[in-house]
């Protein structure tokens with residue numbers, strides 16, 4: 001009985017972590033689908049988003065939830081600027097060069113965040129919340145809001161991808177770049193939208209992560225690995241797979257703490273990734289690899 | 290005045306030239322067929338016309354305007370549509386979304402154009418919500434052709450539209466292509482099913498090692514003994 005409750009409690013944490021990972025993994029997956037490279041600065045877009053949200057709150061004194069739209073706007077701008085200034089210039093080279101450049105870009109972004117805000121740990125205003133006691137479970141109110149926010153963002157993304165011309169063009173480009181070119185789909189515009197959405201969703205993950213714990217310049221970088229695991233498990237290049245991947249990795253990481261030391265959480269993410277890839281080499285949805 | 294002329298085209302993929310002075314012309318209301326052995330450069334010639342392959346020498350003229358080495362996007366807005374030989378649909382998009390993408394480059398209401406395509410391919414209307422990647426080879430060729438027709442092209446370029454289709458579907462496809470021509474669209478197509486293609490073609494070219502070997506009306510090429518021996522199975 002005791003373990004059952006603990007399992008349910010950990011599942012709640014897992015779903016919260018999973019929804020944060022999902023938001024990051026969707027961006028990684030979309031960027032891979034369109035540009036065919038693994039974006040290693042994606043974690044740092046999370047950080048930028050979280051800190052932009054924090055900055056907005058401290059400048060305006062707005063209620064804490066305004067951190068979300070503010071952070072999303074900030075990270076989207078940063079993502080587009082980085083793409084235009086760096087990635088766009090080397091888009092025609094090999095993917096590995098883009099990958100390494102993005103690694104460097106991540107380092108730069110992280111340093112800039114640290115220069116502006118310092119190495120201190122911040123948290124969003126709101127303080128410690130009293131958990132709701134429901135039956136034997138304790139539920140932290142923020143966890144409910146985090147999950148709701150993630151669901152809303154994913155639903156908006158879904159509407160964009162399936163209902164709008166640009167969203168469909170994005171899926172088309174990710175399906176078949178050459179045919180998109182021949183069809184007359186404006187590649188550069190689609191690429192820019194991809195960065196805007198990828199950056200905004202990363203910021204969403206960053207702000208939600210900040211609400212769940214604290215803000216540090218390393219917060220995104222240290223979340224990058226499970227985000228990649230989620231994107232790969234879901235089938236890289238498949239934003240819908242990223243949802244399944246994110247949830248699976250998030251749940252596995254939290255539930256594993258029932259059995260093994262929490263410091264192995266990251267390793268668990270990788271074990272799950274490898275296990276899934278052995279059974280389905282292209283991920284849950286057949287990915288672009 | 291021809292709708293499209295390509296004169297004395299030379300070009301390749303970076304190494305030696307694949308095209309060695311090929312020339313073609315297409316008028317509106319006309320089906321022009323390119324036949325030739327595997328590797329003769331038929332697909333390469335289509336790509337060169339559409340701006341997907343660098344033309345080193347020679348010129349491509351469309352409606353009296355030079356479009357040599359033009360960018361593929363600009364071809365679409367000029368009214369030239371191209372269906373590649375392979376990977377010619379967006380597999381994870383539905384049939385209808387594939388068609389919508391075909392119309393992306395044009396402003397304005399897509400619905401009348403969708404209706405035209407569905408009129409031409411009723412099968413697609415039944416399957417409009419199906420993912421293109423899950424369709425049969427024949428259905429996929431219909432999606433590909435429908436996608437290209439969504440810009441209401443003046444010139445439709447098809448690379449082996451009947452490849453891999455059953456005999457019955459091949460007949461049907463050629464009939465479809467004839468009715469596309471009857472809409473006033475010029476059709477330039479590469480074909481392996483040379484006999485049937487030449488039967489509906491107004492004119493044809495035989496390509497060998499990247500240059501014109503024969504060119505004549507469809508019936509004359511069909512009657513030509515040398516062509517018959519080489520490509521029509523005797």
Ligand SMILES: Nc1ncnc2c1ncn2[C@@H]1O[C@H](COP(=O)(O)OP(=O)(O)OP(=O)(O)O)[C@@H](O)[C@H]1O
Nearest residue numbers: 302307325326327328329330331332333334374479
């Ligand atoms: N992307 C490419 N890069 C380099 N060489 C290529 C490429 N595509 C084709 N070739 C070469 O160009 C030549 C002509 O190829 P092309 O595809 O135009 O032939 P084809 O007449 O269309 O043949 P098929 O009937 O088999 O489709 C071939 O020798 C081929 O190996």
Ligand SMILES: [Mg+2]
Nearest residue numbers: 331332333374
């Ligand atoms: Mg070919």
